[in-house]
Amino acid sequence: MGEGDATGPLAQALAHAERLLASHPALAVEQAAEILAAAPGHPVARLLQAAGCNALGRHAEALALAAPLAAAHPSWARAHLEHGQALAGTGRADDGIVAMRHALALKPDMPGGWRILADVLQASGDTDAAGQAYARHVRHSTRDPGLLQAAAALCDDRIPEAEALLRAHLGRAPTDVAAIRMLAEVAARLGRDDDALQLLARCLELAPGFHAARHNHALILNRCNRHAEALAEAELLLAAAPGNASYRNLKAVILSRIGDATQAIELYEALVAEHPAHPRLWTSHGHALKTAGFQPRAIDAYRRAIALDPGHGEAWWSLAHLKTFRFDADDIVVMRQQLQRPGLTQEARHHLEFALGKALEDEGDYAASFRHYLAGNTLRKATAPHDPDDITARMRRARQVYTREFFEARAGAGSQARDPIFIVGLPRAGSTLVEQILSSHSAVEGTMELPEVIAITRELRQRSASPWATSHGATAGARFGGRPAVRPRPPCPCDPSQGRRNPDTT
Template structure:
């Protein structure tokens, strides 16, 4: 067909027709665009459609041949740069795609799909803040309704109460407005109303199954709500339609890592770093997955690449230090100290460098210099994560009041019957990973990771309790009947199933903080085993003090807080020893080191397991390990670490004072009456 002599209206009709064909029949859309070009020359819209049709058919080279020159010729035409970004992404040129999307939104900021694509690229790179801003702009510019636009603007500017009010008003008028429902779910998520956010997004997808942006939100909310199986279903639905989407793929890798599927996650990360080779954060994520799966050399190489891309990326240096068996070179130490001399170094980078330099100087035997850096790092971290030791002591007192021996006897026989779980509790850095490695070397036991299920349950129960109480879920727990306790136990077994890969009769949940929840565990899973990993208070607490935890453990950034926390922990466990005699098996780390075989035999006997020689050769176990001790437990036990804290004893006065009688009584507990 020819358009050379046709009026402009005919050309517009032809372009509109080709545009409509693009989604249903991209090949035919390309043919239509080619005919238009033959008739009228290199019309920009026709070239755009031709390039998009090539991209849709996976013909990335042809797409780039068309879209590259078009974008160069049309520097202020945002659609050309958006389509070029899509083609570059399909071609695996992620950095170039990111630049094209940034250019598009700079030229025309009110393009919602450009913001969505940019958000997905930034999410793939681990730039959470940048991705959230981009996604917020996508929401903001997705609507032309004045009421929704006002709500979206309020949401973008983090004026949450105003956004919620506007959205609820909108939904009174239009209950099925999926854009408003999606935004209200974002409000709920920001306010910590997890269940509300999930329900709203589920309703959104019920009304509009093709609303991919809402489905992506839903997957993220499910993941953050500790529902990885459900999140994977949503992500796989999205990937079935857009398998190259970098944001979807990155989120899938994150979720796979959460459930212990490290090799598939590593494969995804490898593709992403190939697509975005110049971004330090994604190399860091890749390194973390490699480390956990036991690929230490490759992890070190990934961390090194991250540092090469960003010399001020303190977290990458700390990740090397956190391998524990890694030793920095003199050049590494000089580079880190040079960064600490910068006036413009941000707080997060600085605290990571402080912890990393502390480790480097520790390895050199400069304990005074090492402690000074650890101390500065802890001060910075505590400034980010305030902690009130009185709240912890109050919770311990409340638990002792409520969870008495009589209380447990009245509820005997309740809960789920399953005996599968073996809980390892205690303080971080107390040897729990070593115990897990030993047990998981047994043919009947699978090691998983620090599972969040129990803590997730406490959050739900907390919503049912009295907000005036320091730990209101304790009171809510006392109100649960036999059916409710059984349901919680069965829910735990079901929700942890995704972490079990080997089909063994028993599995380990190694969340140390679960020592606060022994009552809950006992009530919902009375046949589960509970092991308390305990280490000398000065060794355990100082090991925690020099550890920069990725999240939580707010008590660990001040020596006096650490001492009080350890004391509260010992007091609570002593209470459970009295209220539930023999229920908890205690492993003293120093005894395990001194007489490993005898302690392993005691441990296996408590778990009802026959002795297996391989449990003494735990260091040959190649399973993934997600904690800071991942490389240490892949080596035989050595005694050197038992008394290492003594190098720092001159500076541990506040810790000793806070520990009080717990220090003198160790390994026993003092009289807390």
């Protein structure tokens, strides 16, 4: 049974009613009623009327329409789905679940059906079955035209359009975990990591088995220096898929960030043995080796990455950043050739510009070196905007607040522990050298430049001045489960290298 039974104007009227269902269910009900006046008893029109009533919460009306359809058409999946939703809406959840499961057995590729079933199971307290149903919803969500349109906008970096489409979709289907994950990606691309984490946490609350959302969650947690939580998420992912290269790489990245270079190196050694043609893995392996002090091995790893992809700018810059490493004439030729290569990404280009600048500086060609440094900084600024006026204003406020009197009034406050040693200084003032001197003592451990204080101050500024926090974040709590918005502290990962960041270049 379907719309193929209708032809001509009737088919057009039915198609119009179907389109109205998504955004204006009341108008869809009216359109279906007009069709039924012209074609009494038409089954598709009655189904559309039942669907509109369910969407409006008028489940008793929907039940009166859908029950006869389901009885008359035992193989019509949509009739059984609307019947089940109406049963659940009128307090007969168990009967509704049976009807919906029958519908989905007839036609498994109905993402909206799995979501509706998951919602009913969740409300009934069967969270395990609900999680499984949400997972099936995610599996089939690629067929959803609305999400396909939003995904296309995301891929084309049309962020405002993607956000508008996803918010409209979630207004109609607030538990669509696939859409929530996509909205989290929008938030992450806009630098709103708090909001992305909130959305991903809601995804995982609804669908604990949604591994792609958990992977995103772990990536952003790690980016926000919440490494223990990120590592816990990575372990959950690996428990479900121990051989997954992306999850193993993620764990290695996190271990590198928390200083467990030995375990990270073990993971990378296994990964590059299994995926020897992956330049980013070799680069990440090089980072871990460098951190552990194995500089010759790190150089070999970076060289392997460059041999696989001569345009892999991060590997070139990683060599340059070793300070004591010097490029030869052949390296300079290759870097110059790669900068002429069409299609080179902006990230690769700015890394190559910096590396070539360092190579020419070592050669004493300072004018050419400066040109490449300038080109690299220009490219970098386009992706990491720097506002000197903002920094000046913040420094001015700091001078006004942190006066001699401010500190005198707080004399003796704070922790009395003698073990943490903070080395504070302006860039290039020698703070790293002081740390190295101190950490050469057997009783002192150097922790490098800790990003936590910067992350905390950034979060506080975002809380006080974020339009997303006041609009998007607030509505997220209301839409995604009816809870007040929670703002915890802080695209599109299939590649084993995703989520990896070179701490020396960011």
